Amino acid sequence: MGKLQGKVAVITGGSSGIGFAAAKLFVAEGAHVFITGRRQKELDEAVSAIGGNVTGIQGDVAKLADLDRLYENVNATGRRIDIVFANAGIAEFAALGNITEAHFDKLFSTNVKGVLFTVQKALPLLNDGGSIVLTGSVASVKGTPAFWTYGATKADIRNFVRGWTVELKDRRIRSNVLSPGPIDTPIIGQQPQDAIASVLSTIPMGRIGEADEVAKAALFLASDDSTFLTGIELFVDGGRAQI
Template sequence: MKKLENKVAVITGGNSGMGLATAKLFAQNGASVAITGRNLVTINSAIEAIGNGAIGVVSDVSDVSNMEHAFSKVEQTFGKIDILIVNAGFFAGAPLADFTEEMFDQTSDVLFKGAFFTVQKALPYLNDGASIVLTSTSLNEKGLSFAAAYSAAKAAVRSLARSFSSELLGRNIRVNVLSPGAIDTPIFGRGGGSKEEIDGTKAFFASSTPLKRLGTVEEIAAGYLFLASDDSSYMLGAELVIDGGIKAI
């Protein structure tokens, strides 16, 4: 039996990288899948790749009203939501002395505020017994010189999972966290660097990982499937770390 048969799943940031791989895997496991993203072109491309009747909604998680519209459309199309993957992300890295207020605000708006209000706005559209997975990072307990705001925002997301779990116990809604390490996704190319710079960045992160490689989006998708399905039915407010050993070793 498919693990997500007859389930409705929403994946924010599902138009590329880890989100897209997760959307594909969920659809293969029987879920009715809806993705959100900010770019209509990439959403349409992702929907074609996912298949299985998936839908996409243009939505920016840093704009609270956007999310309510997205969830309403999902309910109109598929019914109430059983799985919510809060995956939309943003990364701005710079030393403390060079980090701008604009970079800080965007980091906070997408990663922290975005995660908080994505869950809040989803509440009327969630079935009791739903599974929510927030995306943090294995850096949420580490100090990295050029990623202070990013790491702090992701640590806040880890904290949200605990508080949300306590608050939503009455509805039997489970909230857990998936914390990836360095994963080979298109995010490496979004800073506008040359191919040599991008390859160098990837090589740095791979060499900093005990397994000496980047993770794949498929490995992360398998983690989301575990947390979304009944396989993790006894996990609540917990963190699944998939990072090649960065956090532990």
């Protein structure tokens, strides 16, 4: 029997990268998974690649109407939710002196507002004893030139779970942050390669991580293997945040 047998999970940003890897693994472990993505074509391809026990719902987490539609679709199936993996996020480099309002609003709308309302709007459908997992980043605790606006959004994520751990304790809902280092995903390919090379030089394990490695950590936090863990930040970063 899988570690998530009979469970229902919602994974935002599930059409590629870490979200896609987690969706595949969660299904393999027995869950029915609802995934979201902004682009219908990529979402359809992800659903096809995963196979059964997955439902794709197009939407942007920065748009609250899209989140409402997500949970309306979940509710229409008669299912309740056991796991919310608020994973959708975006990253951009911009140095001090070059920050624009558009850059700031883009990152905070998706990475902070999107995560907050992904979780808040899930609460009426989330079972007591459920698990909330947020995708943070090693960038929240490391000073990286031109990457600190992104890092600030992920520091907010860390604070969310501290508060939610207390607010949701009577419902026995656990909230944790999963914070990757540089991972081989489409987001990495969109960043300046000299900046990525500089970050990689600081990783003790000497390599970039794989999405499947992060997905396994997400499974741990989502499953009953971590029933006495709440309010933590679990780094999957090759040691970068630890030195």
